[in-house]
Ligand SMILES: [Zn+2]
C-alpha cells in the first residue's frame with residue numbers, strides 16, 4: 323500500500339506538470355475567441371422552474387449564460403441586435419434546468435464501481451444492467467455464476483449488495499463452496515458488514531490470534547463464519563482490507579466509471595457532503611472530473627466531524643477554511659458549508675427512534691448529541707450552513723433541540739441548517755423544523771426499497787409505511803430537496819422524483835399515500851430547491867436570464883407523462899455551462915464494449931494522456947474508508 327500511494331503521488335505530479343504547460347494557451351483562446359453570437363435553442367417545451375414564466379419554447383445562450391427565455395420571437399427581440407444562430411436539434415425535446423443531486427459520495431461510488439453488483443434492487447450502469455435478486459438460492463446462484471465467468475484465476479471477487487433480509491444468511495462455508503482458491507469478499511448493501519471466504523482470510527493473513535484482544539471489534543468478528551460487522555468491520559478495513567483492495571489504480575478506474583455513470587442521468591451538479599481525503603486522492607478526483615469532458619460540476623462539503631476529530635475545537639475552523647485553497651473550476655469546496663452527523667443508518671436500522679425497534683435492538687449515535695452540539699455551535703457561530711446526517715425521529719428531536727438552542731443563543735437569518743435523509747419522522751417535527759427555518763433534504767428511495775421490509779421488521783407498519791414524509795414537509799413550506807446518497811440509491815434524479823411522487827415499494831404497493839407529492843414539487847426538489855440547499859439558487863436550478871446555461875434535455879415531458887413512467891424518461895444529454903454533451907450512456911445500458919472496459923482499467927500512460935484535458939450508513943462508512951485511506955497516505959509520506 324505504501325508503495326502504491328507513492329506511485330499515485332508521482333502520477334499526480336506528472337499530470338499537474340502537463341496542466342501547467344497547456345493553461346496559458348487556453349487563456350489566450352478565451353481572450354480572442356469571438357463571444358458575440360448567441361445560440362437560440364428551440365424546444366418542444368422548456369420547463370423553467372421559474373414561477374413567473376413556467377414554460378417557454380426558446381432559450382438564448384451566450385457563452386456560459388442564459389440571456390433570454392420565451393417564445394422564439396420574444397427571445398429574438400430580447401437579443402436586441404446581438405447576432406445569433408438557431409439550433410433546432412431539440413425541437414421535439416424537453417429542456418429542463420440541469421438536474422442537481424445535493425448529496426452523494428464520489429469516493430464510495432468510485433470505490434464500488436469496479437466491484438460486482440449483486441443487489442436486491444435494479445441498477446442501470448453503463449457497464450452492466452443489474453437485475454435485483456432476492457432469495458438465498460438465487461443469490462448464491464448469481465455469485466457462483468459471477469465467479470465462473472472470471473477469467474483471471476487470481477483476481478479477487480468483490481461483490482456489493484448482499485442484504486440478509488433479502489438474501490438470507492450466508493457463511494464462510496458457503497463461500498468456500500464457490501471457491502477455495504479465489505479470495506471472495508461479500509460487501510453488505512449497507513456497507514458496514516463483510517463476509518470473507520477462507521482464501522480471502524488467508525490472503526490477508528487474518529488469524530484468530532491477530533483478531534483477539536481488540537475490545538468491541540473482537541466481539542464483532544466471527545472468523546468461523548467469515549463475518550465482520552460494526553467495529554469488527556472497521557478493524558478489518560483499517561488493518562487488512564484497505565491494504566489489499568484500495569489501490570490508487572483501482573480508485574482511478576473507479577472514478578472514470580463513476581463519471582460515466584453520473585453523466586448518464588442528466589446531472590449537471592452533484593454535491594458530496596462529508597468529503598475528507600488526502601491531497602493525492604483529491605487530485606485524482608480533479609484529474610478525472612475537472613476538465614472539459616465532464617458535463618457536471620462537483621461541489622464538495624467539508625466533513626466537520628473528521629476535521630474536529632483530528633484537530634479539536636481550537637483548530638477546526640481554520641482547518642475547514644484550508645479546504646478551499648485547492649478549488650478548481652468544476653470540482654471545489656463550498657465556502658462556509660459543513661457536514662455533521664447525528665444518529666445511525668436507515669439501511670442497517672441503526673437510526674435512533676423515540677419508540678425503539680419492534681425487536682428491541684438499539685439504535686446508535688454517530689456523533690454523540692453532546693459532540694454534535696459542540697461542533698454545530700462552533701460552525702454556527704462562524705456563520706456556516708450546517709448539513710446534518712439524521713435518520714430517526716429521536717435523531718430529529720436531538721437536532722431540533724440543538725438548532726433551537728443555537729437560534730436562541732445567536733439568532734441567524736437564512737442559516738439553511740439542513741436535516742439530511744429524514745427517514746423516520748413525525749408530522750409535528752416538520753412543523754418544528756419549519757419554525758426554526760431549517761431545510762430538509764430527503765432520500766425518497768428508502769420508501770421504495772425498505773418500506774415493505776421495515777413494516778415487517780423493526781419499525782412495524784405505521785412507521786414503515788410513513789418513512790420519508792415529503793408531503794408533511796411541503797405542507798409546512800419547507801423547501802424540499804431529493805438526494806440519492808449514492809450508492810444508497812441510484813444517482814438518477816428522475817428516479818428519485820418517481821419515488822417521492824408514487825411511493826411505490828418493491829412489491830408494487832403504495833406506502834403512506836398521504837405523503838406522496840405532486841410531480842411539479844418533485845421536479846423542484848431536483849432543480850431549484852436542490853440548488854437552494856447548496857446556496858447556488860442564484861446561479862443554477864432554473865432557466866432564467868443571467869443564470870448559468872445548465873440544461874438537461876429529456877425525450878419526454880415529465881409534467882405530462884404518466885407519473886409512474888417518470889423514472890423511465892430517457893435523458894438525451896446535458897448542456898453544461900453552454901456546451902452540449904450528448905448522453906453517451908443512452909441506449910447503451912449494459913453495453914459497455916470490452917475495449918471500453920479495458921480502457922477504464924488502463925495504466926499510468928492513460929492517466930498522463932487524459933489528465934491534461936458507513937451498523938452505520940453510507941455517510942459514516944464513507945468517513946471510515948476515507949480515514950483509512952488518509953491514514954495509509956500519511957504513513958507512506
Ligand atoms: Zn448519511
Ligand SMILES: [Zn+2]
Pocket residue numbers: 425426427807940941
Ligand atoms: Zn451520505
